[in-house]
Amino acid sequence: MALQAILDRIRAAEAQAGRVA
Numbered sequence: 001m002a003l004q005a006i007l008d009r010i011r012a013a014e015a016q017a018g019r020v021a
Helices: 003-020
Strands: none
């Protein structure tokens, strides 16, 4: 499994959510 890829995806989603909020 690629934990880095998952973390990157979560980080991107969190960044987008933070920007929207």
